[in-house]
Structure formats: structure tokens, C-alpha cells
Amino acid sequence: MTVLWLIPFLPLLSATLMLLSAGRMPRYLAAWLGVGSIGLAAVCVALVARAYLADYQVQELTLWTWMSIDNFTPRIAFRVDGLTVVMMSVITGVGFLIHLYSVEFMWEDESICRYFAYMNLFVAAMLLLVMADNLLLLYLGWEGVGACSYLLVGFWYRDPDNGRAARKAFIVTRIGDTAMALGLFLLFTELGTLDIQPLMAAANDRWQIGDTLPILATALLLGGALGKSAQLPLHTWLPDAMAGPTPVSALIHAATMVTAGVYLIARLYELFLLAPPTLAVIAWIGLLTLLLAAFTALAQKDIKRILAYSTISQIGYMFLALGVGAFASSIFHLVTHAFFKALLFLAAGAVIHCLHHEHNIFRMGGLRTRLPVVFLSFLIGSAALAALPFSSGFFSKEGILLSAWTQPGIGPWLWAGGLLGALLTSIYSFRLVFIVFFGETQTEPDRQPGWQMAVPLIVLCVLSLVGGWFVLPLSGVLPDPGHEPVSHLVEYISIGTPLLGLTIAYLLYLGRQVSIASLMASPAGAAVQSFWYGGAHIDKLYHLLLVRPFTGLAHWWRNEPVDLLYNALVWMTRWGHGRLVVLQTGELRWYATSMVFGLLLLLAIVLRDSA
């Protein structure tokens, strides 16, 4: 008897129970159910992982046939290999910590039951996504996490701005999802199956490297991945998605859902290897995104937006790794990123929680001594994010950069771009730390995080520190060519860059050797600042190019231009009626006379024709 089916079932069950209670469940019960179901799922995952690590045997479980139409018979079936074990562990492990943290964070919220219901539903959908053995079930999970993301971003729906952010998140990812659905249709019509393993075999069988069809299919799937993982040009939803509660941002918009695109590409790597142009595009998109997001993060004021842009940037690194074929490195960075970014978000949530919902970093400051646990968490998280030596981020980012370097041809360019990104990452991470935790106290915290908050923070601190030493069971599942030995100089530069960034951040924001204020005051500085503060104005561009024409068209159609034709008909009839009604005098003699003359006229016409 396998426990595999219990893993997505437990969160689904508790979500159903909570949704059916319609919010009338007592908050103790909701909290126990919400956290407990994820905890039990995590225990099941641990059992499955132990079994897998013992003999590296892929586990499969078919529950039932979903539907059966001719030769299209998708099953509800799970397939657990190394990649899935890694993803499940991250989802349930980090997910459990975030749920525990949520208990305290959301305790005073009246709809805590709804919150845990959505969170559990999300975990269930995400588990379905990574465990699915066919692409249709994967797509079900994919849409499920999208719906939960929408529900949770708009969790505090009474503020219309939150609803707007939720809709934006949903619609922008929907663009990618549509492309992905088209990709699935294409794969099914060409290869006749959506089961992942037979699909890969058939693709390798029928297609050559560089054929048009695999390029087209992977490009469409890439569209889905770009939307979900918030990469250029579909990245604009993620910063706005920060409208949701902070633990939601930590779980969905940092650790798990946004990395689904990375998972999808890694899961279908054999298909992507058949399409080298798509891989090159992935690498360049990753590079562009990571640079753009890093620059943008440098100019933000809202603590959560900084972290959101840094998430986009870090996923850019994962895409870069996927693009150069270093699939295992990408997943490794996904795991370490899940640890340290969840840590950073939870720490930021603690700051916001203790500071009366303050988001602006310039109204924080001096929190080092006031919130020591949070400070420690933020310090460790930022160190890992900036890839300071021996933190977990260091190992994973190092692998990506060196894989990029050894890429023939464009490698050094990708490497240099990634390095610049690493420099920026380290500057903005420590800018955040220095502004929020050093300097003068602006706002006094009115409470301290309790144990439900502190324990997840400390556990994630440990994971962020030691995560780099984990060996993921990915050999045999994902190819990682590794990288050829590179000269020590390249390694030293890679190690030194984050330290350089730390120094720059220190000089700018803590040591005050260089006055950042005077730099900002100059016209050029202000222009650059406002350009990056607005996220390179991509939102404005989309608003101008897409939203405005669309709403304009909608407004135009609201007046129903087609109806003009029918209205004209009505108007003409009315007008004619007004003119002709004068003939209806009611006088009998007038009628008789007009009939006589009409008859005469007709007679004249008839007679003239016959004459």
C-alpha cells in the first residue's frame, strides 16, 4: 500500500472541509487542520523520499482513468522520480513552515478559515502539478495553482486595488497558459499521447534536433512557463501580486508556484533538447529578465516589491541555467531559492506584522536590536540571495554561472551578464538590510514575533545556510553536463563579485562615504531613478499598447455601433410616419377624392403603356 495518493489528497481534503464549513469553523480547528494536513503530507513525502533514496526506483501509481475518448485516455496517475521528490519536498517542507508561520500572521484576520482553505488547495494543486505523469493532469494542477494564486492575491478583496492586482495576475498568466494549451494540443496531434514518458520517447523517435515542430511546440510551452514564472515579457504581474498576505507571497510567489515554469521545462527537457533555438531564447530571456529585475529592485521603496523583483531576477538565473542545458543546476537553484526567498519573505512579513503594516523601507530603520530574530533571518537570507561564499545561494548560483561560461560561443556573454546581475543582487539585498535594520529607528515595533513565526524563520535560516551542501537525487533524471574545469580566475571573479556588491552597498547606504542623496538630486540621477522605479515603464508600455486600446474598443462597443443600423431604420420609420400621418385627415371626402386621383394616375400609366 503506497502513501503516494495521500500526499495531494490530505491538503485537498482539509481544503474541502474548510470550504464546506463556509468560514464558520473555529479558528483553532482551521489552524490545526490547515497546518496539520500539510504536516502529514510532508511526513508522507518523507516516507516516499526515503523509499526513493534507498533504491532510486521510480514509483508509479495509477488511480483511475480520467476519461476515455477513442485513443485519448488520460489517467489520474502519479509518477515519482528524483525531480518530483525534490519538488514535493520543497512544496510540503517549505509549505509546512509557511503554514505554521501563517497561524500567527493571520490569527487576527476574521477569514483565517478561508485563508487556510485556499492555501491547502494551492498545495494540493501544486503537488498534483509536480506528481502528474501526464501533461493533462499537470495542466490541471497548473491551472489550479493559478486559480489559488488569484484567490490569495485578492484575499483582502475589500480593497479594490487588491482585486485589480489579482485580476492582473490571473490575466497575464492566462496569456501564457493559452500558449501552453496550444502547445499541448500540438503535441497531442503530432505524437498521439500526453503521457510524459511515452511522449518523450515518441518525440525522440520522430523528430530530429532542430526540426520545426519541436521548436514550435517548445516555444508554445515556453510561453506558459514565461507567464507562470514571471519572465519577460510576462513578468509584470508578480510585483503587483504582492497585494496578497505576505506568507502567500512567500509560498506562491517565491518558493513554489512561480518556479512551476522551471519545473515544466526541466520535466520536458528531452523535448527542449530537440529545439536548440528555443533553449537559446530561454537563456537570453533569463539573462534579460535577471538584469532588468535586478535594476528595478535597486530603485524600489516597498519591501515586498524589492523581494518580488529579486524573485523575478532569481528565476531569470534558473531560466539562464535551463537555456544553457544545466537543468540540474537550475533545479538546485530553485531549491536553495525556495529556502532563502521564503526566509526573506517571512522575515519581511514579520517586519510588516510588527510595524503596523508598514511597507516603505524608508520608514523602517534601526530594527537590528529591536527585532533580533528577524534581523538574523534577513541577514542570512540576504547573504544567500547575494550568493556570499558558503551560503546556499553561493553554490547554486556558482554552478549556473560556470555552466554559462563553458557554453560555446555566447557563453562568456551570458556569464558576464549573470555576473553583473549577481553584483546588482548583492547591492540591492544589502541596501535592504542596511536601510531596514541599521541607521535610526523610524517606527517602533509594537510586538515581537511569537514562536509560530520564529520557528519557521530559524529552520529556514538553517536551510538557507546548509542548503548548498544538499545533494539532490537528480542524476539519471536530469542531464547535467556539469562544466569543464574553468580557470581559477573565473572562479575567483564569481566569488568576489558578491563581496564587491556588499562593499558598494556598505559605502552607499551605511558608511555614507558616497552621498546617495546628492546623486539622486541631480537631474540625470532622478531620471534614472524614476525609470527604474517604474520597472523600466514596461507596465506603462503595456497599458498604452494593450490595455488602453482594449478598453477603448470595449467602450466603443458598449455604444453598440452595429445597432446604429437598426436605430437608423427606426429613426427613418418614425420620420416617415411624421410626414405621412398628415394624409390621415379623417375626412371621408378627402379619401374618396384622393382615391379617384390615384385611380386616374394608375389608369393613365396603364393606358400609356398599352398605347
Next chain:
Amino acid sequence: MGGLQIPLEHVLLLASCLFSCGLAGLMLRRNLIFMLMSLEVMLNSAALAFVAAGARWGQPDGQIIFLFILSIAAAEVAVGLGLVLQIQRRFKTLDMDQANRLRG
């Protein structure tokens, strides 16, 4: 055929004269009774034309049509006189220029 032969043209001329008189009466008179009488004159002029034409070609159709017209005229008078009574009762007049309430 013996006896006095009346040329067709004369009969038709008489018929059209009668018709014109009736028409003029219909258009000019205001009293409903006179309008009905004018209608009778017009109907009879048409009937006369049919009879004359039937005699001219020695066909019975003309006289059959005359019988039709006679019955139509009777029916018309029956309805018409009913209307006359009603109008007289409602409007206390038979002046048709007064009874013009059904107008647009």
C-alpha cells in the same frame, strides 16, 4: 334583331356621364345620404355599361354581372344605411366633414 337599335357608343356615353355625376356627387356632397346615393348612381352606371356591352356581343355575361352588381348594391345600402343611423345618433349630424375624428 329588330326594333330600335341604340348604338353602343351612346349607351357608354350615358354610362360615363352617370358615373361622372356620381363621382362628382361623392366628392362634393357633404351629406352622407347623398354620398350613398352618388355611390348608387356610380354602381348603376357601371351596370348599364355591362348590360350594353352584353347586348352588343349577344352574351348573357353582361346581364349576370348586372345581377351581381344589384346584389352588391343592396348589401352596400344595407351597411351604409346602418352607418347612417349610427352616425346620426352619435354626431346628431350627417355632415361628413364633422365626423373626422379618426385622423392621424
